[in-house]
Amino acid sequence: MEMEDGRTLDLRRITIRLDQATRDGDMELHLLTNLPKxxxxxxxxxxxxxxxxxxxxRFNNSHSGSTRNSRRWDIKAALFGFCxxxxxxxxxxTVVASLRAVHGEKKVDEEVSGYLIANDVRxxxxxxxxxxxxxxxxxxxxxxxxxxxxxxxxxLARHVDLRRLPKAKPG
Numbered sequence: 001m002e003m004e005d006g007r008t009l010d011l012r013r014i015t016i017r018l019d020q021a022t023r024d025g026d027m028e029l030h031l032l033t034n035l036p037k038x039x040x041x042x043x044x045x046x047x048x049x050x051x052x053x054x055x056x057x058r059f060n061n062s063h064s065g066s067t068r069n070s071r072r073w074d075i076k077a078a079l080f081g082f083c084x085x086x087x088x089x090x091x092x093x094t095v096v097a098s099l100r101a102v103h104g105e106k107k108v109d110e111e112v113s114g115y116l117i118a119n120d121v122r123x124x125x126x127x128x129x130x131x132x133x134x135x136x137x138x139x140x141x142x143x144x145x146x147x148x149x150x151x152x153x154x155x156l157a158r159h160v161d162l163r164r165l166p167k168a169k170p171g
Contacts, residue, residue, distance in 0.1 A: 009034060010034060010036075011032050011033065011034055012032070012033050012034075012035070012037070012042075013030055013031070013032055014030070014031040014032075014033060014042045014045055014046060015028055015029070015030050015031075016028065016029040016030075016031065016046050031045060031046070033045050088118075091121075092114060092117060092118055094153065095117055095121075095153075095157075096108065096112075096114065096117065098150075098153040098154055098156070098157040099112060099157050099160060099162070101154055101157065102154055102157040102158050102160075103157070103160075103162055107162070108162070110167070111162060111166065111167055112162055112165045112166075112167055113165050113166060113167040113168065116164075116165040116166070117165055120164075120165070
């Protein structure tokens with residue numbers, strides 16, 4: 001798929017064959033993903049979609065007394081929340097992967113707190129928003145390829161003092 005800026009986006013189509021038809025009578029669902037096969041297989045993606053659908057149905061059922069119009073907005077809000085959570089998880093996973101690549105998987109997994117990484121981002125983001133305009137972020141990082149951004153992430157990870165992010169000791 002070609003993007004507006006001329007870059008190509010590689011997509012996979014995953015087909016889920018259903019045991020029971022949907023409300024519209026469909027026996028198949030088709031999902032598009034940009035996740036490479038090495039990162040997530042078709043079954044994993046289908047399971048994630050299915051679990052998201054189950055969450056959506058539970059959310060829907062809990063609001064069964066709502067009017068049809070407000071339920072539609074509730075679904076949109078829930079989907080938006082799910083997407084924000086997924087994006088946040090991917091961001092944290094990218095940061096942790098960069099730290100692992102620089103400092104070693106074992107050290108990061110055993111000694112670094114994901115909670116403290118997320119909290120550090122939460123605490124520092126407002127200050128960065130005041131000090132650096134959005135246009136400056138876009139100009140600096142917006143045009144980078146995945147490979148170039150990986151180099152930036154690894155360079156930044158080299159400057160992280162892991163002692164500031166200690167995992168809590170049990171007990």
